[in-house]
Amino acid sequence: MSEIREIQVPDIGDFKDLPVIDVLVKPGDTVAFDEPLLTLESDKASMDVPSPAAGTVVAISLKVGDRVSRGSAMLTLQMAADSAPVAPASSASVSNVPAAVLPEPATVVAVAPAAPVPAPVSISPGVKPHASPSVRAYARKLGVDVTRxxxxxxxxxxxREDIECFIKDALVRLDNPALAPNSAAGGLDLLPWPNVDFAKFGTIEKVALSRIKKISGxxxxxxxxxxxxVTNNEEADITGLEAFRVQLxxxxxxxxxxxxxxxxLIKAAVATLKAFPQFNSSLGNEDGEPVLVLxxxxxxxxxxxxPNGLVVPVIRDADQKGIGQIAVECGELARKARDGKLGPADMTGxxxxxxxxGGIGGTGFSPIINAPEVAILGVTRSQMKPVWxxxxxxxxxxxxxxxSWDHRVVDGAAAARFLQHLAALLADFRRITL
Structure with missing residues (x-):
């Protein structure tokens, strides 16, 4: 008789108490190795938890809405006769699947923050979301306006977790002067978002936003x-660099x-960050006072x-890697992003x-800073120009x-020097060895 094993949540990085947003199997289902069993959600994206072995589901140990961490029981599985042993919870992998089903490729602006943060407050109040009576009662009890x-x-x-995240976010802003708006100055006293019946004016089609777009948005x-x-603009002469890249x-x-x-660009950015360390920092809080974490x-x-929105994979310790290794890792992470295989560790820190x-076009844009970072570099397509x-x-x-830079940390002169330094490196890459 085949063995019956308890299947647990594998290593999901630094995340704990993630909500279960979908259970993808039921008792009696036959599952293959690596087939998704359930979907968890972090503040960056949703994650499919794959089966570590083939077999038949005997019982489910959790439901939608439960919160789980590494080692939490998911289900019991009757192992297939030829199935490999179940891997321990620390070595199984989790696939990150931004919203809907898949994720998206590279460009435009930054998305999910580099460190876990509470789900933010919507800036478009006035629209009532779908919610069960118990969730609405919970919100009323805590004095939370569900339209916000x-x-x-x-x-x-x-x-229910959305209500809790709303409250946590509000408390964070109260406790952190660097984040909280100045209530004495009125804060963000915005008008309600216009609630328009667009169908009155013509034919419309409603398309649900992917989960990653809702979160990253x-x-x-x-x-x-x-x-x-604040955004500074500069141009870099990459004639020699491009010829060298093409030759390679x-x-x-x-x-x-x-x-x-x-x-x-990544290698040159690292060298420039070393020359201007305030750009490689974050605002923190110590004893109620803002501090700069270098x-x-x-x-x-x-x-x-x-396909489902922007994600931000991270090249770790880029200062210790050559350009070839960085190029390889960028390619691998981009493929994982398109295939929905990014894990939490790939997008944090x-x-x-x-x-x-550059692969699309444009002559410039103002990228949005990827909090808690203090700056972001945006580049568009290079083009030939006559230069004196x-x-x-x-x-x-x-x-x-x-x-784009955070004016609480950086000033215009430092930003201009940063770009000048970066442009000089790109114009003559030999300078990076100095």
Whole structure:
């Protein structure tokens, strides 16, 4: 007779007490190895928990709405006769699946924050979300206006956890002067969001937002409202760098590596962050006073566009890696993002973000800072321009760059010097060895 085993939640990184938003199997179902069993949700994305073995589901140990951590019982499984042993909870993998089903690739602006934060408050009040009577009663008991809460449940449903996150977020803002708006100055006294019946004016189609867009959208709204953004623009002459990059790829690259401009940008950004450490920092709080946390590590995120929205994978310890290794890791993380395989550890701990629209186009944009970072670099498509060399005009390949920075930490002079330093490195990459 085949063995019956208890299947537990595997290693899910630093996350604890994640809500179960969907149970994908029921007793009697036959499951294959690596088939999703249930879906959990962090503040960045949803995560499918795969089966560590093939077999038949005997019983389910949890339900939608339960909160689980590593080692929590999920179900009991009657092992298939030829199934491999169940891996321990610490070694099983979790697939990160941003909203809907899949995720998205690379560019535009930053999304989920680099460290777990409470679900933010919606800036578009006035629309009542779907919610059960018990959830509405819970909100009334705590004095929470449900129209101001971001609903993250399936089909846009308001969950009890959404109410709790709303309250936690409000408490964080009260406890942290660096985040709380100045109530004496009125704070954000916004008008209600217009509630328009668009069908009165013509034919419409309603399309549900993916889960990752709902979560990242709320994070972006918070970052844009709470951080005093300023954006500096600069151009870098990458004529020589691009010729070098093309040459490396024509030669087949070392070990078949495909060298991308993003890899060079990340390496140059690290060198510039070392020269200007305040850009590699975060605002913190100590004894009720804001403090600047200067980081001695360099984990660089890059915005990745996927079918369901933007995600930000992180290249860890980029200062200790060569351009080839960075290029390989960027490619692997981008593939994982498109396939919905990013785990929590792949998207946390970032200290600075690069957002590239180079493969799409444009001449410039203002990227939104990826809190709790204090700056983000945006680049668009390079183009040939006539540049005066002292005796005449010469064609040069020019890369537009935009640096958004937090004015609570950085000033305009420092931002201008940062971009000048970065542009000099990109114009002559030999400088990076100095």
């Amino acid at each position: 809460v971001v609903a993250t449940g399936k089909g846009g449903r308001l969950l 709320a994070n972006l709204a918070r970052n844009w409202v709470m951080i005093p953004h 790829n024509q030669e087949g690259g070392k070990d078949g590596i495909k060298y991308t401009l993003l890899a060079f 980081k001695q590590y360099y984990h660089i995120g890059f915005a990745a566009d996927t 970032g200290t600075f973000t690069v957002s590239s629209l 060399d002292g005796s005449g005009f010469a064609p040069r390949l020019i890369l537009p760059m935009a640096l």
